[in-house]
Amino acid sequence: MSAVMNNVLNTPVEPVSESPPMKADTKEHAKARPSVTAAKPAARKLSFKPFFLAVLPPIFGLALLVLVWEIVAAKNSGFPSPMVTLQEAIHVFSDPFYQKGPNDQGIGWNLLLSLQRVATGFGLAAAIGIPLGFMIGRFKFLAGMFNPIVSLLKPVSPLAWLPIGLLVFKAANPAAIWAIFICSIWPMIINTAVGVQRVPQDYMNVAKVLNLSEWKIVTKILFPSVLPYMLTGVRLAIGTAWLVIVAAEMLTGGVGIGFWVWDEWNNLNVPHIIIAIVVIGVVGLLLEQALVALAKAFTYEEVRS
Incomplete structure (x- = not known):
């Protein structure tokens, strides 16, 4: 027994080495894995x-x-060529807020007054159109009552309402605001009403089961669901309002970017007309992008599993 144990202990033990297939697999994996x-x-x-x-x-x-x-x-x-117009633009914007009389003011004052008119008319349209859209979408009786009115008046050109404003208000400034109001209200009413009507019925059923008040239904269920539609209506309305104010000011006169364009045409100052066109486009683009950013900030997307 002791002789056997001595033979086992004296037998040299060879070190364990990796098998060739394992080395080949490692190299293949190394080639397949990008560095x-x-x-x-x-x-x-x-x-x-x-x-x-x-x-x-x-x-x-x-x-x-x-x-x-x-x-x-x-x-x-x-x-005028682009270089001539650029030189005139540098001259115009070097002093945009000069005042030499009631009808001779810098482009800055004209632009600010146009924005003020748009803000007033647009704000009135939002204050009336959005709540009215909620009520039309919420109650079928109101929808049946107002849908024919909206369908009849929506296709009318905003400038067709300008003589009515001049007749009622007897002044150019409120008439221009009236034209902005009447052209801005329809997109808000229609989009808000459509958003309310597309709220899932399951939400309303839960509200009935919980016996929620009308105020909680509007604030907790309808408003978050309708917000993307409402902001789309606001975007469409602000674009239309900015288009209409230029044409309305051309017809009513006074001070404003539209009147500035018409006055420069009467003076045959074509470079200033092109400058006004660029300014109108830039301001409209900024308004549009601001509302797009606002819509993205308040719009959520459903997470799909």
């Missing part, structure tokens, strides 16, 4: 692609617009 250092340069190259896609198309679009403008100016001697 981190090799992926970094590719990621850096791809990171600039969204930036170029966001920046280059608008630049090319503006460059194309300026090119067409330059061609038109070269073909027509009475049409």
Whole structure:
């Protein structure tokens, strides 16, 4: 027995080594796994692609617009070139708030007064149109009563209401505000009513089971669900209001960006007309983007599992 144990203890033990198949598998996995250092340069190259896609198309679009403008100016001697208009714009915006009389004021004062009219008419339309849209969408009787009125008056051009405003208010400023009001109220009423009507019936059934008051139904159920529709109506209304105020001021006169355009046309100052067009477009774009940001801030998306 002791001889056997001595033979076992004296037998040398070879170290355990990895089998060749295991080494082959490890190499294959290493080849299949992409290296981190090799992926970094590719990621850096791809990171600039969204930036170029966001920046280059608008630049090319503006460059194309300026090119067409330059061609038109070269073909027509009475049409100002982009460089002439730029020089006039620098002169106009060097003192935008000058005052030399009731009808001779800088573009800044005209723009501020137009925005004030839009804010007044738009605010009145929101104060009346949004609650009315809630009531039309909530109660079938009111929907049946107001739907024919909305369908009849909505297609009417806002400028067609301007003589009615002049007849009733006897002044140009409230008539322009009236035109803004009447063109802004329809999108708010329609979109708000549609949003209320599309609230899931299950929500209303839960409200009945819980015996919620009408105020809690409006604030806790209807308002959060209708908010995206309501903000869409607000966006459509502000765009229409800004379009209408220019035309209304051209007809009523006084001070405003629309009157400024018409006055410059009477003076045959075409560069100032182009400057006013650009200003009107920029202000409309800023109003639109502000409301888009507001809609995104208050709109939620359902999380899908």
